[in-house]
Amino acid sequence: MPIVPIYQNTTKTDVSYTSGAEPAANLPPAQQEQSVPEDLQQSLADSVKREVRSRGTVSTNFLDQFAASHFRLEQTNVPAAWDYAALRQTALQEETETAYQQQLQKLQDQGNWINKIGSLCLNEQSLQAYLTLQIPAYQTRLEQVGQTEEQARSQAEELRVTTIENHILRSLSGGNWPVAQAVFSAQHESLPEENRRRLAQQIRQTFVVEQGKNLWQQAKRKGHAAQEREEYAMSLIEESDEDLKAGIRQEINRLAQKDLQQNALEQAQLFDQLAQASSENLMALIHSQQVLQATSLKQAFHVAQHIDQEASEAQQEWFVKNYFNPDTDVENSFKRGLCTARDYFRLKAIQKHRQSGQINQNEGWLLRGINTWMHKQGFNEKDIMRASYAVLTGPSDNAQRLNIWKQIKTLLTC
Numbered sequence: 188m189p190i191v192p193i194y195q196n197t198t199k200t201d202v203s204y205t206s207g208a209e210p211a212a213n214l215p216p217a218q219q220e221q222s223v224p225e226d227l228q229q230s231l232a233d234s235v236k237r238e239v240r241s242r243g244t245v246s247t248n249f250l251d252q253f254a255a256s257h258f259r260l261e262q263t264n265v266p267a268a269w270d271y272a273a274l275r276q277t278a279l280q281e282e283t284e285t286a287y288q289q290q291l292q293k294l295q296d297q298g299n300w301i302n303k304i305g306s307l308c309l310n311e312q313s314l315q316a317y318l319t320l321q322i323p324a325y326q327t328r329l330e331q332v333g334q335t336e337e338q339a340r341s342q343a344e345e346l347r348v349t350t351i352e353n354h355i356l357r358s359l360s361g362g363n364w365p366v367a368q369a370v371f372s373a374q375h376e377s378l379p380e381e382n383r384r385r386l387a388q389q390i391r392q393t394f395v396v397e398q399g400k401n402l403w404q405q406a407k408r409k410g411h412a413a414q415e416r417e418e419y420a421m422s423l424i425e426e427s428d429e430d431l432k433a434g435i436r437q438e439i440n441r442l443a444q445k446d447l448q449q450n451a452l453e454q455a456q457l458f459d460q461l462a463q464a465s466s467e468n469l470m471a472l473i474h475s476q477q478v479l480q481a482t483s484l485k486q487a488f489h490v491a492q493h494i495d496q497e498a499s500e501a502q503q504e505w506f507v508k509n510y511f512n513p514d515t516d517v518e519n520s521f522k523r524g525l526c527t528a529r530d531y532f533r534l535k536a537i538q539k540h541r542q543s544g545q546i547n548q549n550e551g552w553l554l555r556g557i558n559t560w561m562h563k564q565g566f567n568e569k570d571i572m573r574a575s576y577a578v579l580t581g582p583s584d585n586a587q588r589l590n591i592w593k594q595i596k597t598l599l600t601c
Contacts, residue, residue: 355389
């Protein structure tokens with residue numbers, strides 16, 4: 188049977204407890220059998236319900252205040268007192284657990300902060316000094332909130348591992364593989380085997396990327412042409428590890444291809460401008476550009492001198508048929524008179540766009556739609572070719588080309 192506290196008066200709570208957090212009382216049996224107001228148990232129930240609706244829980248302080256203001260000294264062995272004692276034990280247990288969880292959450296926040304600060308240490312020496320101070324102190328705080336020595340040690344070591352790993356990963360994300368390597372070499376025995384293997388591979392990969400980038404930049408500073416630049420960068424590799432050497436070669440090749448694609452994109456944008464430029468501005472664009480090498484520049488200058496030539500029907504038809512052909516020899520075709528100067532620039536632009544990795548799929552769908560609709564409407568091949576040429580020689584923006592086709596379609600259906 189639960190035992191309720193003894194109260195000295197009704198204005199101040201004076202509660203004493205025995206071990207196990209149970210209230211203590213030593214009233215004579217005669218007093219415990221005194222009558223009690225019939226509504227006291229219901230009053231306690233109503234008060235508890237109101238408190239739950241208001242605050243979502245019932246605290247020991249609330250229950251003690253109720254007991255101090257409602258129970259008389261002799262009312263210790265009655266149903267309301269038993270309810271109070273049971274409720275108070277439950278509330279006390281919940282409060283104790285809540286306080287414990289709050290302490291654990293606070294320690295978790297402290298651990299996250301230690302992890303964050305540790306990952307920012309400048310080098311292996313500062314990281315080691317920081318962990319030497321923080322990890323044992325963190326373990327002590329875990330033990331102080333009630334964890335066993337083994338539990339505290341395990342969590343503290345887990346914090347050490349994650350801090351070391353995050354420091355290495357942060358260094359690698361910035362390309363600083365030497366610091367990552369130094370920390371790994373000094374701390375690898377603290378890491379689980381699986382983490383160790385993964386981090387070792389990540390360090391090697393970062394080294395490969397950074398070394399390839401470094402050698403590529405050295406080659407670029409020499410001012411070689413693209414192919415010669417790649418060959419020169421390859422000749423600078425000094426690694427004896429064949430796996431690392433192969434990785435560096437692959438990275439240099441990737442950077443060379445990226446440069447080629449970027450250069451092709453810049454040339455495509457220039458040719459787009461040349462195709463749309465007025466004859467007055469054309470030469471100024473050619474003279475001010477920096478993306479064409481000597482041979483291509485000479486050819487562009489030669490083509491620009493014929494910019495005012497209008498396309499014949501045969502040239503228009505040839506242009507439409509060869510627009511999507513990646514193998515068209517545009518230089519030779521212009522020389523043979525198969526295309527005009529503006530169409531030369533347009534075809535060079537589309538070829539360079541493809542070399543840069545940019546393929547405009549919408550152009551093909553639009554041209555297919557033009558052919559399908561005009562065939563259904565009974566237009567002949569000559570009309571279809573003229574409409575296709577008008578669309579393909581307009582601005583390269585998809586929306587503007589679609590608008591050109593809508594205008595043509597409107598005119599054809601008037």
